[in-house]
Amino acid sequence: MxxxxxxxxxxxxxxTDHVSVDKSFAENWQSIEFNHYLYDKEWDVYGxxxxxxKNKDLYASNKENFYKDLIVHYFSNHEQTYGQDFYxxxxxxxxxxxxxxxGELEGFxxxxxxxxxxxxxxxxxxxxxYSYGYPDHYFVCLTDPDQMNPTVYSTDHEVYFQEIENEGKxxxxxxxxxxxxxxxxxxxxxxxxxxxx
Numbered sequence: 116m117x118x119x120x121x122x123x124x125x126x127x128x129x130x131t132d133h134v135s136v137d138k139s140f141a142e143n144w145q146s147i148e149f150n151h152y153l154y155d156k157e158w159d160v161y162g163x164x165x166x167x168x169k170n171k172d173l174y175a176s177n178k179e180n181f182y183k184d185l186i187v188h189y190f191s192n193h194e195q196t197y198g199q200d201f202y203x204x205x206x207x208x209x210x211x212x213x214x215x216x217x218g219e220l221e222g223f224x225x226x227x228x229x230x231x232x233x234x235x236x237x238x239x240x241x242x243x244x245y246s247y248g249y250p251d252h253y254f255v256c257l258t259d260p261d262q263m264n265p266t267v268y269s270t271d272h273e274v275y276f277q278e279i280e281n282e283g284k285x286x287x288x289x290x291x292x293x294x295x296x297x298x299x300x301x302x303x304x305x306x307x308x309x310x311x312x
Contacts, residue, residue: 116136116140116143116144116263117263117264117286119286120263120285120286121134123286123290126294127153127289127294128149129147129202130148130150131147140257140262140265141206144204144241144243144255145204147202150191151190151191151192152189152190152192152197152199152200152201153199153200153202154189154197154200154292154298155200155291155293156292157291158198158199158293158298160301160302161196162189163302163305163306166188167306170184182302182303185299185302186298186299189298190298196247198246198247198248200244200253200292201244201246202243202244203242203243203245204241204242204243206240206241206257207219207254208239209221209276210237210238220276223275223276229276229279232268232279232281233256233266233268233279234256234266235258236258237258239256239257240254240256241254241255242254243285252269253288254268254269254270255267255268255285256268261284264284264286265285266281266282266283266284267281267282267284267285268280268281
C-alpha cells in the first residue's frame with residue numbers, strides 16, 4: 116500500500132501499525148483498524164441541532180468542553196445515523212467457484228459486463244466503505260493492476276454491481292473525508308452562523 120495512503124489513513128484516525136509491504140492490498144486493508152466513523156466533506160451537519168439542544172447549557176458556559184464532547188460523541192461507534200461512512204473489510208467473490216458468495220450476482224450481471232468497467236484480471240473485490248447514502252458500497256478489485264494505489268468503484272444495493280461508477284484512485288478518494296479538525300470547523304461555522312456570533 117502506497118505510503119501516502121497510509122499517511123492519509125493515519126490522519127483520518129486509522130491504526131495502520133500492521134500494514135506491510137509484504138502483504139497484498141486486501142491483507143493490508145483488513146489489518147487497518149478504525150474505532151470511529153468517517154464523515155465526507157459534503158456532510159450536512161446531521162444531528163448537530165439535536166446535540167446542541169441537549170447540550171446548550173454547556174455551549175453557553177464552556178464552548179471548549181462542548182466541542183470536546185461533540186467530537187467524542189460523533190467520532191465513536193454510536194448507533195446514531197448522522198450521514199457517516201463505515202470502514203469495511205469484507206471480501207466479495209461472486210465469480211470464484213466454491214467461495215461463500217459464488218453465484219450471488221447470477222441473473223443480475225455477469226463477469227464480462229463488470230470487466231468492461233473494472234480493471235483487473237479476476238472480478239474479486241473487497242468492500243472498503245459502506246454508507247447510508249447513494250451509492251452505499253465502495254470497493255476495490257483484488258486484482259487491480261495498481262496494488263499500491265488501486266481504483267475505488269461504487270455501487271448501490273438497489274442496483275448491486277449492475278451500475279458501477281469509477282471513483283478514482285484510493286489516494287484521491289480518501290481526500291473526500293474530514294479529519295476531526297476539519298469536522299469541528301464545519302460544526303463551528305454552522306453554529307456560529309446560526310447564532311450570529
